[in-house]
Amino acid sequence: MSRVIETWKFRPHPLLANAHMQTVFGLRWPQRAAPYAARVHHVPLEDGDQLALHEDVPFENSENAPSILLLHGLSGGHDSSYMCRLVERLTPRGYRVFRLDMRGCGAGEGIARKPNHCGRSEDVASVLNFIAELHTDSPTTLIAFSMGGTLALNMLAEAGEMRIGNFERALMICPPIDLFSIERHFRSFLGRPYDKFFVKNIWAQVLRRWQAFPETAPKTIPQRPKRLRDIDHLVVAPSGGFASAEEYYAKTQPGPKLEAIRQPVTILFSQDDPVVPFAPLFDFPHSSSVETIVTSHGGHLGFLGQPGLDADIRWIDWRILEWLEHLPLSLEKCKQRVCSR
Incomplete structure (x- = not known):
């Protein structure tokens, strides 16, 4: 140890x-x-x-x-x-x-x-x-x-x-x-404000990247997700070759x-x-x-x-x-x- x-x-x-x-x-x-x-x-x-x-x-x-x-x-x-x-x-x-x-x-x-x-x-x-x-x-x-x-x-x-x-x-x-413990924490009452903070900042970053590189964007731009886990599942995991947010967390923690x-x-x-x-x-x-x-x-x-x-x-x-x-x-x-x- x-x-x-x-x-x-x-x-x-x-x-x-x-x-x-x-x-x-x-x-x-x-x-x-x-x-x-x-x-x-x-x-x-x-x-x-x-x-x-x-x-x-x-x-x-x-x-x-x-x-x-x-x-x-x-x-x-x-x-x-x-x-x-x-x-x-x-x-x-x-x-x-x-x-x-x-x-x-x-x-x-x-x-x-x-x-x-x-x-x-x-x-x-x-x-x-x-x-x-x-x-x-x-x-x-x-x-x-x-x-x-x-x-x-x-x-x-x-x-x-x-x-x-x-x-x-x-x-x-x-x-x-x-990473699983963070996802659970962000679902809690005390963790939710931080989840919202990161969603706002990271989603703005995602939109700017899709604008700079249109070929990487989906045909229909979705509305801003409610949780960081949703961004991990919809954007981060596929870009890294992971099947889901859960697989992404498991392999990268x-x-x-x-x-x-x-x-x-x-x-x-x-x-x-x-x-x-x-x-x-x-x-x-x-x-x-x-x-x-x-x-x-x-x-x-x-x-x-x-x-x-x-x-x-x-x-x-x-x-x-x-x-x-x-x-x-x-x-x-x-x-x-x-x-x-």
């Missing part, structure tokens, strides 16, 4: 202790966005689609500066608040930051005919290899949020001990582990694959996450390469902490920086094992 670490003590903001407030204000809390200054790469995929990859260079640019690949969550993109904040935190500290727009997301709209889904692990592998070709001597760390973590976990489970690009280790924040991971992964979860159920994290056996960090509060990607403990209330950002600065012994052993292959 994985090791559970309890060194990350999160104390929520006294006015934002509720999980839903953490989640909503975590997304909406005001912040000053730095001017966009990234270089955009188009990463080709084997099926003809492309991904948009945004590269922000460190203040003291060098070819062997360590690279960070950021993966967004469902309906997110390179301009999601957590992605932009990390660029501002990391580039002054000497990191080269890559923000990926997954298929049809952000700047990826118009260059991908197929939708993104939890099984597109090969897309993440293609990006890691692309980064390694750009910067041969730059070690790469992966930081993934929500659904981005699902893709990355699937990729690492499938890779086993095979190193992809210059990958070294990964941090997954609130990743969906059991990472829970049953966690035991196959052989490279260092840290998973951070909040017990009160109102979007992604926490309990399935421990319903499946993990390999010894998987570390888990669990906080009592934090919501979904919120983690707005008490004022005065860090430079600002974005607790998660400062823990990410600390995590990056400490190379675990398990990682050193893994690097020796992988590089010797």
Whole structure:
């Protein structure tokens, strides 16, 4: 089983202790966005689609500066608040930051005919290899949020001990582990508002893709579905070769694959996450390469902490920086094992 670490003590903001407030204000809390200054790469995929990859260079640019690949969550993109904040935190500290727009997301709209889904692990592998070709001597760390973590976990489970690009280790924040549990949760009273939120955003994305690529659209455009599961069944599953939403969930959820991971992964979860159920994290056996960090509060990607403990209330950002600065012994052993292959 994985090791559970309890060194990350999160104390929520006294006015934002509720999980839903953490989640909503975590997304909406005001912040000053730095001017966009990234270089955009188009990463080709084997099926003809492309991904948009945004590269922000460190203040003291060098070819062997360590690279960070950021993966967004469902309906997110390179301009999601957590992605932009990390660029501002990391580039002054000497990191080269890559923000990926997954298929049809952000700047990826118009260059991908197929939708993104939890099984597109090969897309993440293609990006890691692309980064390694750009910067041969730059070690790469992966930081993934929500659904981005699902893709990355699937990729690492499938890779086993095979190193992809210059990958070294990964941090997954609130990743969906059991897709069936999310579908059930979204049918509940507390989960329904989040289901509606994602339906609105994802259906708009689907319509824009059908407009850009009319040959992929059905003859009659249906009305907006009521549930995310309906979009998964009508759009996502057929595009990925799955017979139904249920088959899609069964084949792309990472829970049953966690035991196959052989490279260092840290998973951070909040017990009160109102979007992604926490309990399935421990319903499946993990390999010894998987570390888990669990906080009592934090919501979904919120983690707005008490004022005065860090430079600002974005607790998660400062823990990410600390995590990056400490190379675990398990990682050193893994690097020796992988590089010797």
